[in-house]
Amino acid sequence: MAGRVDLDGNPINPFTICMIGAGGFIGSHLCEKLMSETPHKVLAVDVYNDKIKHLLEPATLTWADRIQFHRINIKNDSRLEGLIKMADLTINLAAICTPADYNTRPLDTIYSNFIDALPVVKYCSENGKRLIHFSTCEVYGKTIGAFLPKDSPLRQDPAYYVLKEDASPCIFGSIEKQRWSYACAKQLIERLIYAEGAENGLEFTIVRPFNWIGPRMDFIPGIDGPSEGVPRVLACFSNNLLRREPLKLVDGGESQRTFIYIKDAIEAVLLMIENPARANGHIFNVGNPNNEVTVRQLAEMMTQVYSKVSGESSLETPTIDVSSKEFYGEGYDDSDKRIPDMTIINKQLGWNPKTSLWDLLESTLTYQHRTYAEAIKQAMSKTTAN
Numbered sequence: 001m002a003g004r005v006d007l008d009g010n011p012i013n014p015f016t017i018c019m020i021g022a023g024g025f026i027g028s029h030l031c032e033k034l035m036s037e038t039p040h041k042v043l044a045v046d047v048y049n050d051k052i053k054h055l056l057e058p059a060t061l062t063w064a065d066r067i068q069f070h071r072i073n074i075k076n077d078s079r080l081e082g083l084i085k086m087a088d089l090t091i092n093l094a095a096i097c098t099p100a101d102y103n104t105r106p107l108d109t110i111y112s113n114f115i116d117a118l119p120v121v122k123y124c125s126e127n128g129k130r131l132i133h134f135s136t137c138e139v140y141g142k143t144i145g146a147f148l149p150k151d152s153p154l155r156q157d158p159a160y161y162v163l164k165e166d167a168s169p170c171i172f173g174s175i176e177k178q179r180w181s182y183a184c185a186k187q188l189i190e191r192l193i194y195a196e197g198a199e200n201g202l203e204f205t206i207v208r209p210f211n212w213i214g215p216r217m218d219f220i221p222g223i224d225g226p227s228e229g230v231p232r233v234l235a236c237f238s239n240n241l242l243r244r245e246p247l248k249l250v251d252g253g254e255s256q257r258t259f260i261y262i263k264d265a266i267e268a269v270l271l272m273i274e275n276p277a278r279a280n281g282h283i284f285n286v287g288n289p290n291n292e293v294t295v296r297q298l299a300e301m302m303t304q305v306y307s308k309v310s311g312e313s314s315l316e317t318p319t320i321d322v323s324s325k326e327f328y329g330e331g332y333d334d335s336d337k338r339i340p341d342m343t344i345i346n347k348q349l350g351w352n353p354k355t356s357l358w359d360l361l362e363s364t365l366t367y368q369h370r371t372y373a374e375a376i377k378q379a380m381s382k383t384t385a386n
């Protein structure tokens with residue numbers, strides 16, 4: 001830990017980070033990294049702390065004096081400004097960010113991703129504090145290629161689908177397609193932060209994560225989350241595998257995604273934290289362009305990997321098709337394809353993702369099996385007994 005230097009060889013002095021949403025999936029991995037590998041302090045703000053409990057207790061941990069949990073709902077708590085003032089850097093991860101909410105709870109989605117983020121930007125700007133704000137790859141919406149005829153050869157041309165921070169347009173569906181409430185709110189907060197930078201000198205970095213996945217992502221319905229809840233695809237498919245149910249493919253599972261291992265992505269965030277001169281004023285795609293699959297291929301791969309790590313055979317019918325209306329309800333729409341361009345992050349931070357999709361699924365599903373298999377068995381036997 002001693003003698004840490006930045007990418008330009010300058011010593012890194014320990015600083016204090018106000019991390020909002022620290023109790024979530026990304027926050028928990030970032031806290032873990034900061035505690036185990038750096039001397040920095042974290043003021044961890046969230047309404048929940050289950051995912052960082054192991055970092056907070058017992059008080060004898062070597063980093064006990066470097067992490068403090070503050071149970072605060074940023075919607076309505078005057079302590080937030082004080083914490084931002086105490087810190088050198090604020091990282092805002094707080095958001096409603098599960099697609100099942102975008103079309104069914106659009107107001108909560110817009111408030112969470114835009115209105116609730118406003119005071120954070122304002123306090124950083126007014127107090128001259130640096131901000132790293134978490135946006136999303138969803139701000140790109142659909143690719144230009146999605147509007148070409150299905151058989152057009154231009155669909156194979158990267159110019160029609162690779163997503164570039166400084167060049168690609170943001171293409172959303174109509175207002176009735178409430179799926180885009182999230183992307184639209186994230187886009188507006190990005191524009192506001194950018195404008196604060198341009199007009200008031202706010203030092204900011206915007207992160208656009210491309211499907212980061214790994215242990216502790218979301219929840220398993222009926223075990224550590226609501227039975228009727230619909231988490232993101234990793235947890236949906238994990239839940240199906242653990243319960244030996246077919247994996248549900250929405251609208252044929254044709255959408256394409258690139259998945260990145262959370263631990264690779266966290267390396268990129270740490271570089272941003274510790275290299276402000278290279279990260280300030282930039283928007284960064286953070287993803288793994290080499291890990292592209294259709295959702296159907298993801299389901300097939302997860303089925304194979306789970307069978308390997310659990311020792312259980314796969315089902316005879318491992319997947320079933322379901323319409324998006326049935327699965328998500330009215331107003332759902334989808335991003336067709338998401339390949340991040342890596343030029344900017346490569347040039348500024350020299351960062352590249354490392355882990356293949358197979359390897360990241362193997363470690364993640366090993367964790368899911370170890371963490372949930374027994375609890376699911378018990379829950380299922382109780383239901384059968386009743």
Ligand SMILES: NC(=O)c1ccc[n+]([C@@H]2O[C@H](COP(=O)([O-])OP(=O)(O)OC[C@H]3O[C@@H](n4cnc5c(N)ncnc54)[C@H](O)[C@@H]3O)[C@@H](O)[C@H]2O)c1
Nearest residue numbers: 021023024025026046073074094095097134136209211212
């Ligand atoms: N995981 C991904 O692949 C991904 C992709 C794109 C964007 N993002 C963005 O990254 C950020 C973090 O995502 P995540 O995957 O860790 O999600 P997450 O849901 O696991 O974490 C978000 C955390 O914010 C907290 N939070 C929400 N509202 C709050 C409030 N009002 N006050 C205090 N805490 C609040 C939640 O309790 C939760 O712990 C989000 O902004 C999300 O939009 C993530």
Ligand SMILES: O=c1ccn([C@@H]2O[C@H](COP(=O)(O)OP(=O)(O)O[C@H]3OC[C@@H](O)[C@H](O)[C@H]3O)[C@@H](O)[C@H]2O)c(=O)[nH]1
Nearest residue numbers: 097099136138211231232233236248249250255295334
């Ligand atoms: O059980 C399921 C769940 C999901 N899916 C599909 O799998 C794909 C991926 O779904 P996810 O739940 O991971 O969410 P998406 O990739 O669409 O959006 C995510 O991307 C970036 C972030 O901002 C958010 O975390 C979230 O909006 C979608 O096409 C979805 O329709 C299924 O086919 N079956």
